[in-house]
Amino acid sequence: xxxxxxxxxxxxxxxxxxxxxxxxxxxxxxxxxxxxxxxxxxxxxxxxxxxxxxxxxxxxxxxxxxxxxxxxxxxxxxxxxxxxxxxxxxxxxxxxxxxxxxxxxxxxxxxxxxxxxxxxxxxxxxxxxxxxxxxxxxxxxxxxxxxxxxxxxxxxxxxxxxxxxxxxxxxxxxxxxxxxxxxxxxxxxxxxxxxxxxxxxxxxxxxxxxxxxxxxxxxxxxxxxxxxxxxxxxxxxxxxxxxxxxxxxxxxxxxxxxxxxxxxxxxxxxxxxxxxxxxxxxxxxxxxxxxxxxxxxxxxxxxxxxxxxxxxxxxxxxxxxxxxxxxxxxxxxxxxxxxxxxxxxxxxxxxxxxxxxxxxxxxxxxxxxxxxxxx
Amino acid sequence: xxxxxxxxxxxxxxxxxxxxxxxxxxxxxxxxxxxxxxxxxxxxxxxxxxxxxxxxxxxxxxxxxxxxxxxxxxxxxxxxxxxxxxxxxxxxxxxxxxxxxxxxxxxxxxxxxxxxxxxxxxxxxxxxxxxxxxxxxxxxxxxxxxxxxxxxxxxxxxxxxxxxxxxxxxxxxxxxxxxxxxxxxxxxxxxxxxxxxxxxxxxxxxxxxxxxxxxxxxxxxxxxxxxxxxxxxxxxxxxxxxxxxxxxxxxxxxxxxxxxxxxxxxxxxxxxxxxxxxxxxxxxxxxxxxxxxxxxxxxxxxxxxxxxxxxxxxxxxxxxxxxxxxxxxxxxxxxxxxxxxxxxxxxxxxxxxxxxxxxxxxxxxxxxxxxxxxx
Numbered sequence: 001x002x003x004x005x006x007x008x009x010x011x012x013x014x015x016x017x018x019x020x021x022x023x024x025x026x027x028x029x030x031x032x033x034x035x036x037x038x039x040x041x042x043x044x045x046x047x048x049x050x051x052x053x054x055x056x057x058x059x060x061x062x063x064x065x066x067x068x069x070x071x072x073x074x075x076x077x078x079x080x081x082x083x084x085x086x087x088x089x090x091x092x093x094x095x096x097x098x099x100x101x102x103x104x105x106x107x108x109x110x111x112x113x114x115x116x117x118x119x120x121x122x123x124x125x126x127x128x129x130x131x132x133x134x135x136x137x138x139x140x141x142x143x144x145x146x147x148x149x150x151x152x153x154x155x156x157x158x159x160x161x162x163x164x165x166x167x168x169x170x171x172x173x174x175x176x177x178x179x180x181x182x183x184x185x186x187x188x189x190x191x192x193x194x195x196x197x198x199x200x201x202x203x204x205x206x207x208x209x210x211x212x213x214x215x216x217x218x219x220x221x222x223x224x225x226x227x228x229x230x231x232x233x234x235x236x237x238x239x240x241x242x243x244x245x246x247x248x249x250x251x252x253x254x255x256x257x258x259x260x261x262x263x264x265x266x267x268x269x270x271x272x273x274x275x276x277x278x279x280x281x282x283x284x285x286x287x288x289x290x291x292x293x294x295x296x297x298x299x300x301x302x303x304x305x306x307x308x309x310x311x312x313x314x315x316x317x318x319x320x321x322x323x324x325x326x327x328x329x330x331x332x333x334x335x336x337x338x339x340x341x342x343x344x345x346x347x348x349x350x351x352x353x354x355x356x357x358x359x360x361x362x363x364x365x366x367x368x369x370x371x372x373x374x375x
Numbered sequence: 376x377x378x379x380x381x382x383x384x385x386x387x388x389x390x391x392x393x394x395x396x397x398x399x400x401x402x403x404x405x406x407x408x409x410x411x412x413x414x415x416x417x418x419x420x421x422x423x424x425x426x427x428x429x430x431x432x433x434x435x436x437x438x439x440x441x442x443x444x445x446x447x448x449x450x451x452x453x454x455x456x457x458x459x460x461x462x463x464x465x466x467x468x469x470x471x472x473x474x475x476x477x478x479x480x481x482x483x484x485x486x487x488x489x490x491x492x493x494x495x496x497x498x499x500x501x502x503x504x505x506x507x508x509x510x511x512x513x514x515x516x517x518x519x520x521x522x523x524x525x526x527x528x529x530x531x532x533x534x535x536x537x538x539x540x541x542x543x544x545x546x547x548x549x550x551x552x553x554x555x556x557x558x559x560x561x562x563x564x565x566x567x568x569x570x571x572x573x574x575x576x577x578x579x580x581x582x583x584x585x586x587x588x589x590x591x592x593x594x595x596x597x598x599x600x601x602x603x604x605x606x607x608x609x610x611x612x613x614x615x616x617x618x619x620x621x622x623x624x625x626x627x628x629x630x631x632x633x634x635x636x637x638x639x640x641x642x643x644x645x646x647x648x649x650x651x652x653x654x655x656x657x658x659x660x661x662x663x664x665x666x667x668x669x670x671x672x673x674x675x676x677x678x679x680x681x682x683x684x685x686x687x688x689x690x691x692x693x694x695x696x697x698x699x700x701x702x703x704x705x706x707x708x709x710x711x712x713x714x715x716x717x718x719x720x721x722x723x724x725x726x727x728x729x730x731x732x733x734x735x736x737x738x739x740x741x742x743x744x745x746x747x748x749x750x
Binding site: 103106 | 401501
């Protein structure tokens with residue numbers, strides 16, 4: 001396969017996040033614009049990748065997956081914050097509608113609950129954590145990230161064997177009625193929904209970000225037409241903490257269509273590749289011709305918030321094995337926060353999927369401008 | 376009535392909180408030790424109040440109201456944080472088990488969810504917001520706050536017409552399986568449960584903190600033997616945001632035993648006193664001889680986080696009207712964050728309940744040592 005097309009837009013840059021809040025304390029943001037720029041620059045420098053601008057797909061594909069209230073909130077939150085003179089550079093919630101608050105309430109009573117007026121309360125109403133700063137450009141960037149995903153799907157539906165969408169912000173923690181974990185709209189879920197609707201085929205989502213895609217699982221929990229297979233850190237130890245266990249397999253029509261493989265901290269290449277093989281076996285057992293990959297590089301040994309020890313060589317091998325499944329690939333970027341390695345890791349993964357050799361970058365990797373750095 | 380007994384212990388001082396996290400940003404703590412010390416000093420300086428040390432009541436009354444897992448977590452959280460080398464002065468969660476994360480899951484699937492191992496995740500599992508710092512002394516102070524409440528109930532059950540418990544940390548945001556809003560154990564709910572168990576009578580809880588007591592409501596939502604009557608800021612605008620609406624009236628055996636009066640920002644004495652009358656009418660319509668008062672002074676005009684405009688003179692009148700109900704009173708401290716006024720406001724409220732005149736403090740109020748300050 002020649003180098004695959006890369007869907008990218010600089011419009012993600014307006015989602016300009018400077019801090020997030022970790023255990024109640026402001027810390028420098030992990031999910032920053034530099035991440036996507038590092039990857040874009042590395043792929044450009046590698047040569048052969050055609051950069052494709054996303055096209056607008058409108059709100060309908062988002063509303064097929066998300067509650068209209070969440071879409072409205074993301075669209076107007078920053079203006080609402082301005083009206084309330086919050087005077088901050090980012091909007092982060094502090095109070096959340098946790099299950100325990102409503103314990104004992106009937107479904108009818110819960111259905112009468114309503115979104116608050118105050119923007120702080122609204123942010124919590126649609127949120128799940130404090131590592132999800134909403135900034136002036138978030139709404140625009142989140143919409144374009146969806147368009148990147150849908151354009152990537154378009155390319156594959158038009159005949160490409162694989163295409164890569166450089167989505168930012170990422171998406172897999174966003175559920176039907178919930179934004180969180182650096183995610184606002186679930187790019188991969190929206191693409192999968194779009195693909196299954198347009199093709200009538202089943203779709204598989206392979207999620208190899210280190211964090212469980214709790215949003216994706218939630219969206220397709222009762223769906224039999226979308227298989228969700230995730231490999232991630234044990235949620236007992238790592239975000240998102242509350243779901244992602246192996247005994248969560250979906251319900252109703254979706255029974256058996258959720259396949260979680262939580263792995264312990266310190267997981268290295270061999271154990272990780274075994275898990276990939278199990279996920280691919282599961283996917284091979286379902287019908288359908290397209291796999292959506294939620295691609296994270298926060299499994300990397302040096303990732304500042306990850307706990308695994310996967311190597312660049314393994315990313316090449318994972319890409320190779322995923323492509324060897326023989327299905328078309330809609331590859332969408334999720335997490336990965338060790339900025340100096342992101343370019344090379346993305347390049348290795350995509351080269352693996354393309355059947356090209358790894359051709360390691362010299363020590364020093366890529367600089368922010370895409371140039372190879374001296375060792 | 377002579378000045379009522381005041382249950383107090385300096386053991387609250389170990390709950391030494393310095394910051395909380397508001398919309399993702401660390402801000403100076405509102406719920407600080409000085410609050411209780413201001414009130415204690417003012418009541419001592421006023422003369423006549425007998426300070427009573429709380430007695431230990433053990434864990435059983437707490438477990439009658441709270442999930443054993445929450446009690447265990449509060450007890451061991453700080454040690455767990457130390458083991459994980461979090462290296463912070465306070466433990467605050469960042470990720471919460473919001474309802475939307477589990478949307479679509481059956482009750483059986485939800486029942487299989489489990490508390491994480493990582494202390495950050497555990498803090499979220501039992502939490503609801505980031506304004507609830509857990510510090511080295513929290514477990515000790517929270518236990519003693521419950522003992523203050525139960526000792527206050529003991530005094531009333533032993534024949535006192537009224538007694539005041541200077542609880543700190545406060546309690547009314549803590550639910551069966553949830554700590555939050557400066558609260559860890561629900562002192563008022565534990566006292567009410569203890570009273571109804573020991574007397575076989577119905578108990579009413581009158582909550583006059585500016586914030587809805589979402590924990591108390593949750594605990595007694597389906598209980599007919601405990602009436603919960605709350606006057607508070609409209610939750611659409613103020614913490615806890617998601618519950619506290621007038622159409623929430625309890626369910627099952629508890630149908631009609633929750634009485635919420637949300638009021639708009641800016642509410643002053645006249646409208647507030649009308650709401651007090653409606654709450655007292657409702658209480659008068661139920662059997663029972665004891666009222667537990669969740670007493671907050673964050674309805675005060677100058678409160679830094681409140682939005683009402685209630686005056687010190689009105690606190691005296693509220694105390695008078697509540698006592699005029701003719702029931703015995705277990706008065707337990709909840710919120711109130713304008714430190715300079717706390718002593719005088721508590722003194723005015725209790726004097727009202729005692730049938731003593733208001734006798735306003737000269738301008739300047741009480742200093743931290745209880746001495747009247749020059750105007």
